[in-house]
């Protein structure tokens with residue numbers, strides 16, 4: 001219940017784009033419910049963005065305007081700064097550091113900044129005493145940071161995986177359903193506010209990698225290691241791959257997976273990868289469509305946990321930002337990751353070569369005799385066993401055809417060796433595309 005005598009939570013907001021304007025709208029619409037749950041009034045004191053006069057569909061007149069966003073951190077009338085500007089470095093990072101160094105709390109949706117600087121920010125938060133919260137940074141509106149940090153806290157987490165980028169999922173599912181063109185669907189995702197300011201972060205898989213690195217840190221109690229995430233985006237996936245995958249009983253989704261291996265001396269190693277995968281049609285991730293995200297966490301006592309919901313867009317992301325503000329208003333300023341930053345372990349990256357799995361491999365080849373023999377000689381010499389092979393169509397000009405194969409289970413290093421043997425071959429017109437097949 002709202003205590004009318006309680007001190008208001010005084011908020012400054014930097015960034016008034018898709019998410020920032022969404023936060024102001026949510027606070028206007030849901031003020032009563034938000035304040036009742038927080039037990040305190042919420043007062044937005046000041047705001048900052050690039051353009052004061054842009055029409056955002058929200059009334060900015062009640063709030064002080066700051067041209068210099070980093071000055072928000074110095075204001076005596078502010079308890080918490082909400083950073084919704086974006087960019088791993090630059091003004092967003094300067095604001096975040098100054099906020100935490102001033103002992104104030106920081107709420108951010110900026111996964112790029114948390115993936116690159118999360119450890120330093122967590123240290124600043126521990127020293128200054130302000131909270132560091134970033135629920136909106138991972139899978140938008142899905143309460144997965146809280147879910148892992150609190151709900152699954154009793155478990156050793158064995159694996160975290162999921163569909164972590166709404167833009168890519170929107171593109172892949174639209175290409176699958178309507179045969180739409182990649183660029184047209186990307187423009188639609190941008191218009192709907194799902195994409196990053198630079199959509200290359202989305203389609204090249206980097207945004208999903210940012211989120212995976214954060215989830216891995218929370219799940220495994222490890223220091224964030226963004227640099228060791230192996231990343232492949234969706235730019236090389238063609239409509240023809242989606243069609244062939246469908247024929248074989250799969251859909252294509254961009255999936256991030258983080259799990260552990262034991263090195264020979266028994267120390268745990270971390271494997272983090274983002275790749276377009278073939279997902280069997282009966283798998284729960286195959287039904288995650290449009291901008292929806294889903295995170296699967298495997299706990300040693302809870303079993304498989306599935307978190308699913310809107311991963312992008314103004315409303316869902318604003319919902320996550322304001323839930324962090326409610327936590328801060330209630331006095332929850334606990335460790336931003338699952339344990340205090342000084343207790344997070346450093347995990348070296350694992351070598352994926354010995355991992356066993358099945359792959360879809362698509363070759364783009366010249367339409368001439370002997371090409372298939374060349375490919376199968378390479379797979380034979382690398383000990384890659386082929387389960388099925390489709391060669392379809394012939395270019396009208398007789399130039400290029402696609403050959404798609406699915407392998408039997410085998411070590412990843414064998415597939416890498418086969419591709420190595422084919423490198424530089426005059427029969428291939430482009431680098432082969434390898435899409436792992438997700439297990440159940």
Ligand SMILES: NC(=O)C1=CN([C@@H]2O[C@H](COP(=O)(O)OP(=O)(O)OC[C@H]3O[C@@H](n4cnc5c(N)ncnc54)[C@H](O)[C@@H]3O)[C@@H](O)[C@H]2O)C=CC1
Nearest residue numbers: 015016017018019049050084085086109110193312313317
């Ligand atoms: N759009 C979405 O669905 C989601 C976005 N996020 C994250 O939320 C953050 C904000 O994203 P959006 O609202 O989509 O971005 P946006 O591009 O719509 O808005 C960014 C805002 O920051 C301001 N800004 C940018 N650079 C500035 C600078 N140098 N000085 C002053 N103001 C500056 C812009 O004027 C604008 O008001 C990003 O970190 C993004 O990754 C997180 C989850 C979902």
Ligand SMILES: N[C@@H](CC=O)C(=O)O
Nearest residue numbers: 165166167195196312
């Ligand atoms: N660009 C991101 C926005 C949310 O994090 C996405 O598409 O998922």
Ligand code: NA
Nearest residue numbers: 135138140142
């Ligand atoms: Na979230």
